[in-house]
Amino acid sequence: MFVVQGLSKTYADGTHALQSINLAVEAGEILAVVGGSGCGKTTLLRLVAGLDTATSGAITVDGEPILGPHPAVGIAFQEPRLLPWLCVADNVGFGVMDLPRGEREARVAEAIERVGLAEHAQRWPRELSGGQQQRVSIARALVARPKVLLLDEPFSALDAFTRASLHEHLLTLWAASRPTVVIVTHDVEEAVSLADRVVVMRPRPGRVFETISVRAGRPRDKLAPGFDKAKRRVLNALDRSLKTAEDHQTPSAGGAELWW
Amino acid sequence: MDASTLPSQPSTSLPTDATNAAPSLTTPRSAVRARRTARPWLLGFVLPVGLALGWELAVRLGLAQGRLMPPPSKILEAFWSLARTGELWVHVGATLGRVLAGFAFGALFGTLLGAFAGASERFRWIFDPTLQALRAVPSIAWVPLFLLWFGIFETSKIILIAVGVFFPVYLGVAGAIAGIDRKLLEVGRVFRLSPFATVRRVMLPAVLPEWIIAIRSGLGLGFMFVVAAELMGASEGLGYLLLDGQQMGRPDQILAAIIAFALLGKVCDGIVVAATAPLTAWQDLRRGRL
The missing domain is CATH 3.40.50.300 (P-loop containing nucleotide triphosphate hydrolases)
Structure with a gap:
């Protein structure tokens, strides 16, 4: 609640x-x-x-x-606000760096899969369209499992x-x-x-x-x-x-x- | 293509004629343009190579004396003889050593103070006005003072170069840090990054491209100041070679030293670019051409 x-x-x-x-x-x-x-x-x-x-x-x-x-509490902003120097997977995992590596990678892979960007995981944000970037941004917020x-x-x-x-x-x-x-x-x-x-x-x-x-x-x-x-x-x-x-x-x- | 083949076009009106005639004229012209721009960088060679060949011919044909401005063949000859005897490498080594030592100090302090100035408003209020005032002093003006303070040997030269390198690096880093996108910093806040983690994971990568550019312009200034430092008195170094050429009346040696400076500067810059390229692979830029 x-x-x-x-x-x-x-x-x-x-x-x-x-x-x-x-x-x-x-x-x-x-x-x-x-x-x-x-x-x-x-x-x-x-x-x-x-x-x-x-x-x-x-x-x-x-x-x-x-x-x-x-x-x-997790938040996705009006703009994607991805870190341009991290690939898609690292952007999604940005907020869960303190998790053990195995769990982090599993969660990130799952979230990227769910937003349909599995084949873009290693790309730079600038290579994605606006809609794809916003999907990464939402995945980044959700991967930390906020309530x-x-x-x-x-x-x-x-x-x-x-x-x-x-x-x-x-x-x-x-x-x-x-x-x-x-x-x-x-x-x-x-x-x-x-x-x-x-x-x-x-x-x-x-x-x-x-x-x-x-x-x-x-x-x-x-x-x-x-x-x-x-x-x-x-x-x-x-x-x-x-x-x-x-x-x-x-x-x-x-x-x-x-x-x- | 001709206006008369298009029945619906009124052939008398001027604008229509112009637009219909345009393709027949531009087709060959644009083809030529495409051929030319295929290797546009080659165009850059036309002027210097043409001038060099022209001068060489003029001297050979006896149209010019070439005493004060020797022909390219004589300059190359001087360059080769310096290289063959090993003299050139002594001078290159001395100059390079001074530049690198001065650059190391200048870049280090420029980065540190620039980082403080970019990160802390109080630091900026206290130190920036003084630093800006010092920056307004043409660095060559320090030469007499440095000679008095640090002697005529390496120390004064290295300090002069360090001063030259310091300012562009300081300004670049301070500006880069002050210009970090607040929206990205907010992403760090949302994920509760510690101040240290914010610096490491958001601020450092964000300022890296501008830091590299600052480092590069610092290095360029380092080469400028090494000439000043060596002209004020040195027994070796490319700057000494310049001065020696002047005193011995050998313009070919002066020009050979100038060419050595150009090559050395370009190679050093190329090394910085190549070494830092992987760090900024995420950027959508043609950085090497800057």
Whole structure:
């Protein structure tokens, strides 16, 4: 169980990024966080990853407080952030160097196999495509077996086809160890096709606006009526979250579609 | 290809004519260009070889005297006779020894202080202004002082070379460390690397390419300063050979020494490039051509 309680963050320059965020995510659940720009999605992830410190509030994983980077929390960033001087296999194994060699190599090989890069294991990152690099990055985070995996808009720089195939890779990886996943995204379709619950945030300051459950099995059928319905609910919530933020300045009929 | 063979094209309009005529003109031209660029580096030889042959001919035909600027054959002759008698190797050895000793000290201190300056803001605040001020002094200006302080023998020469090597290495390393991608350092933080492990596994590999470039420009300056050091008084070394050639009125010897400098510098740089190439194999660069 991954719990966020009353989490607030005010930056040194006075920017009020987050205000009393409360979340409780079950083990093995996939939670998507969506919201307009400036609603503190990335700030939230950086706090959970222990890369920044919260102004107030607490984060716990299975009752253990997260005060800095923690082995129970893994993160894949918006950019792959691979170390250009290490080959794919060494990049994946970067975070598990303290494991005994045999186990490390077995884990790395398994993770690379799962993201479908077995024949690229000895290549340099620059020789891979953007989608392949992002797969390596996710494999690197998962190979340390975190209880919570954070994904910060990991697919936003990729085209739609690559994105869809990466969703499958992500779910395969997730199915192997079933960590809790928190994925920040601005793509509503991505949120609905991956997550059990979608949290919609509203900006200035960042707050949770609404939580929408997506009750559908995996793999998700994107043509099913339920999928579209869930998508519309999220879009609708997003639309309202932005409207309240702008104090009903520009009410428009097709706001949700325009946002999309 | 001709505009008239394309019925749909109005043959009177000027731009259309121009675009249709273009292929027939560019085809032979681009073929020539392709043939020429097949070995573009050969082009670099045309000018010096042409000039050398021209001068040689001019002197042979009696059009020029060639006393102050000897023809290539005489320069090569001087070079060979120096090499045959073994004199050349004594001078090369002396020069190389000085450069390597000065380079070793300069590169070592440049790397250390550069690393501190890149890593610690406080160190930078305290030391960098002084170092930058010293850097602004043309290093040759130290010569009289070094002669007074360290005598006229090897010590003063090696220190002068070390000073010359120090600054490019210091600047290169400090800049490289300050410029390490914070996003990669954050990856290290996420995996809870110790400060030592962060240095070893993230910072060192990240600065390595720029360090090598700094080392190379330091080595180049080392050769510049060894000439200055040897001109100020030495009994052997390529710089001495230059001075000796001037005093004896032998331009062929001066030019032979200059050629020896060029070859020596290129060989040393080549060795550094070859020795460090495996360390930066991950880079997508044609580093040897820099």
